[in-house]
Amino acid sequence: MIFPAQEYRDRVARLQTAMGARGVDALLLTNPADLFYTTGFLTRFWESPARPWFVVVPGSGAPIAVIPSIGAELMGRTWLDDIRTWHAPNPVDDGVGLLADTLAQTLPARGAIGVPMGLETHLRMPMADFERLRARLAPRRIVDATDIVQRVREVKSGPEIDRIRAICAIAGRAFARVPGFAAVGRPLADVFRDFQIALLNEGADWVSYVAGGAGPDGYGDVISPAGAQPLQPGDVLMLDTGAVKDGYFCDFDRNFAIGPASDSARRAHAALWQATEDTLAALRPGLRACDVHALLWQGLEKQGATPASGRLGHGLGVTLTEWPSFTPLDQTPLRAGMVLTLEPGCMLGPGRMMVQEENIVLHEHGAELLSPRVPAELPEVLA
Amino acid sequence: MIFPAQEYRDRVARLQTAMGARGVDALLLTNPADLFYTTGFLTRFWESPARPWFVVVPGSGAPIAVIPSIGAELMGRTWLDDIRTWHAPNPVDDGVGLLADTLAQTLPARGAIGVPMGLETHLRMPMADFERLRARLAPRRIVDATDIVQRVREVKSGPEIDRIRAICAIAGRAFARVPGFAAVGRPLADVFRDFQIALLNEGADWVSYVAGGAGPDGYGDVISPAGAQPLQPGDVLMLDTGAVKDGYFCDFDRNFAIGPASDSARRAHAALWQATEDTLAALRPGLRACDVHALLWQGLEKQGATPASGRLGHGLGVTLTEWPSFTPLDQTPLRAGMVLTLEPGCMLGPGRMMVQEENIVLHEHGAELLSPRVPAELPEVLA
Numbered sequence: 051m052i053f054p055a056q057e058y059r060d061r062v063a064r065l066q067t068a069m070g071a072r073g074v075d076a077l078l079l080t081n082p083a084d085l086f087y088t089t090g091f092l093t094r095f096w097e098s099p100a101r102p103w104f105v106v107v108p109g110s111g112a113p114i115a116v117i118p119s120i121g122a123e124l125m126g127r128t129w130l131d132d133i134r135t136w137h138a139p140n141p142v143d144d145g146v147g148l149l150a151d152t153l154a155q156t157l158p159a160r161g162a163i164g165v166p167m168g169l170e171t172h173l174r175m176p177m178a179d180f181e182r183l184r185a186r187l188a189p190r191r192i193v194d195a196t197d198i199v200q201r202v203r204e205v206k207s208g209p210e211i212d213r214i215r216a217i218c219a220i221a222g223r224a225f226a227r228v229p230g231f232a233a234v235g236r237p238l239a240d241v242f243r244d245f246q247i248a249l250l251n252e253g254a255d256w257v258s259y260v261a262g263g264a265g266p267d268g269y270g271d272v273i274s275p276a277g278a279q280p281l282q283p284g285d286v287l288m289l290d291t292g293a294v295k296d297g298y299f300c301d302f303d304r305n306f307a308i309g310p311a312s313d314s315a316r317r318a319h320a321a322l323w324q325a326t327e328d329t330l331a332a333l334r335p336g337l338r339a340c341d342v343h344a345l346l347w348q349g350l351e352k353q354g355a356t357p358a359s360g361r362l363g364h365g366l367g368v369t370l371t372e373w374p375s376f377t378p379l380d381q382t383p384l385r386a387g388m389v390l391t392l393e394p395g396c397m398l399g400p401g402r403m404m405v406q407e408e409n410i411v412l413h414e415h416g417a418e419l420l421s422p423r424v425p426a427e428l429p430e431v432l433a
Numbered sequence: 434m435i436f437p438a439q440e441y442r443d444r445v446a447r448l449q450t451a452m453g454a455r456g457v458d459a460l461l462l463t464n465p466a467d468l469f470y471t472t473g474f475l476t477r478f479w480e481s482p483a484r485p486w487f488v489v490v491p492g493s494g495a496p497i498a499v500i501p502s503i504g505a506e507l508m509g510r511t512w513l514d515d516i517r518t519w520h521a522p523n524p525v526d527d528g529v530g531l532l533a534d535t536l537a538q539t540l541p542a543r544g545a546i547g548v549p550m551g552l553e554t555h556l557r558m559p560m561a562d563f564e565r566l567r568a569r570l571a572p573r574r575i576v577d578a579t580d581i582v583q584r585v586r587e588v589k590s591g592p593e594i595d596r597i598r599a600i601c602a603i604a605g606r607a608f609a610r611v612p613g614f615a616a617v618g619r620p621l622a623d624v625f626r627d628f629q630i631a632l633l634n635e636g637a638d639w640v641s642y643v644a645g646g647a648g649p650d651g652y653g654d655v656i657s658p659a660g661a662q663p664l665q666p667g668d669v670l671m672l673d674t675g676a677v678k679d680g681y682f683c684d685f686d687r688n689f690a691i692g693p694a695s696d697s698a699r700r701a702h703a704a705l706w707q708a709t710e711d712t713l714a715a716l717r718p719g720l721r722a723c724d725v726h727a728l729l730w731q732g733l734e735k736q737g738a739t740p741a742s743g744r745l746g747h748g749l750g751v752t753l754t755e756w757p758s759f760t761p762l763d764q765t766p767l768r769a770g771m772v773l774t775l776e777p778g779c780m781l782g783p784g785r786m787m788v789q790e791e792n793i794v795l796h797e798h799g800a801e802l803l804s805p806r807v808p809a810e811l812p813e814v815l816a
Contacts, residue, residue: 172555172557172560271506
């Protein structure tokens with residue numbers, strides 16, 4: 051386990067307080083992040099879609115794990131005592147009976163089971179099994195628990211912030227190595243590979259996400275895998291990573307000019323830097339997510355840059371991205387303890403953008419950087 | 434795109450034939466594997482749970498992508514022409530309206546929309562949005578399409594098999610490097626890190642899965658991340674990987690004795706090897722998944738080994754694991770073109786197991802190995 055049991059007890063107590071306030075008798079959790087958050091169960095085995103995994107959080111007391119037997123040994127090393135298993139995958143009953151029995155014992159015959167069903171969630175179990183479960187448990191109701199889980203998970207504890215700080219430092223050291231392997235003529239795929247190796251060498255446990263791009267004065271998108279095209283003089287190279295240490299993510303990018311930077315690339319980089327700088331100074335609990343979008347957007351316009359559409363940052367923690375989203379529509383209030391990314395982007399021309407990203411934790415008095423600050427001037431990688 | 438457009442047209446035509454036979458007017462696909470399979474859309478951005486992505490396969494013609502605008506550029510490089518986007522995440526309507534309109538245009542007012550809902554599936558969109566979609570589309574029905582998708586995807590084309598062969602060869606070369614970095618006193622976490630670096634150096638695009646264990650004469654489970662404990666003389670070290678090249682996975686493991694192997698470890702390794710050897714010789718299309726389980730189980734018993742519970746192999750391709758599952762209950766018939774893992778495990782004592790895994794493709798005449806065959810004797814890593 052990454053944290054002492056008390057850390058998980060505190061998390062579950064916060065969930066239970068929110069459940070009580072909303073009349074929810076038990077939570078049913080199915081996704082890797084929620085299971086890791088409540089139990090400490092950490093594995094890359096989620097990469098296999100074959101088996102569902104369940105954790106039931108009752109109204110009081112410790113959660114109950116209802117999981118495939120292949121995970122019993124690893125779950126047995128967490129703080130949970132009540133671990134119920136079946137042999138999965140089972141085409142006749144893949145855990146539904148065991149889960150229904152567990153829930154039926156846990157909550158009253160007219161109780162409410164909370165399941166996260168809203169924005170930025172999905173249920174990691176077969177839909178047909180969910181419908182079977184709902185029928186088995188009637189007249190108990192299944193209700194949306196998105197708000198319960200998100201309001202608790204979004205405020206990070208000190209030990210969580212320390213873990214995110216650690217992986218941000220690892221990624222910062224890996225980014226510092228980029229000029230050693232990004233050179234004119236090197237295929238982007240090789241640069242991506244070397245960057246992943248640098249992240250591992252600097253201490254990442256694994257690298258769940260790398261994306262980026264390279265093109266004259268910018269790139270067309272920010273989610274592409276690498277192609278075979280070699281870096282060219284005049285390219286702006288962007289690398290973005292969600293590397294993982296102890297189950298916690300960083301999520302930030304860096305830009306590099308390949309050869310001397312053009313004036314427009316330099317100006318775009320400076321505009322993004324200044325918009326971030328101004329927003330960092332203004333961030334306070336009580337602002338809403340949409341206010342941060344406005345700060346960044348207006349900051350870019352003030353610098354004469356054309357803001358890119360899309361969200362301009364988001365939450366961060368046990369997944370690469372978490373709510374809230376810095377969009378014009380997200381009204382989520384910022385709270386002390388939130389770990390967030392600021393991710394302004396601007397357009398340099400049709401299909402040419404530049405994005406800069408930082409990771410921060412919000413305190414009562416304002417933002418603390420977790421990523422090493424982007425340099426004020428666009429770094430140049432010279433041959 | 435990894436393959437020419439014709440490869441995707443062929444896949445979609447096979448899906449449409451199966452849809453026609455079952456009275457399904459359109460398929461709604463939501464997960465990374467199904468989108469990659471039908472369109473060629475490949476990104477690690479799925480690591481962000483923030484946004485849903487949709488592909489609609491109509492009864493005839495090319496699929497329609499209904500996706501967040503952040504993916505428009507990358508989807509535009511696939512063979513699809515009809516790409517509809519919205520700005521996500523949107524707390525008011527996160528693509529449901531656009532998707533409902535698209536489906537309503539695509540199928541008749543009393544048509545059937547197929548969604549994979551069965552074993553080894555899940556729906557990657559918010560449950561509340563799925564319920565909204567269902568209400569919006571009534572009286573159109575949503576029906577289970579698990580069988581349609583699985584029967585098509587499970588038979589790999591020649592170009593797909595070539596990709597899996599390539600990543601198997603990469604992982605084979607990385608496993609050959611293990612004696613260079615697995616040594617007495619090295620923490621398991623460092624061994625995992627070096628193994629990932631070896632996979633990247635040998636040509637993997639990224640490493641989605643590494644698990645393993647080490648202990649005297651075996652390990653307690655096969656899904657754990659690495660701990661800080663150093664390797665000890667007498668340990669059996671197992672490393673298992675799902676590395677990725679061009680979106681295709683390998684999934685196999687290897688065992689190494691740290692110092693001279695004990696008799697019981699050597700015997701277990703030999704029993705697993707022989708059970709695999711006998712099963713490789715017996716594999717033919719027409720056997721069912723449960724028959725393969727029986728072959729491996731009985732092969733282990735014949736060698737005097739105690740088989741481990743759980744599935745003893747599975748499908749493989751665009752995810753780390755695919756159906757069918759080699760369990761006593763899975764009746765799926767084997768067909769030529771399936772790519773499969775054989776994964777027999779045996780117990781050496783309480784909480785001590787050994788697992789050996791190979792990757793194969795099934796032809797009409799029998800199995801072809803894709804992974805380099807496990808050596809008949811347990812390899813020893815000597816100081």
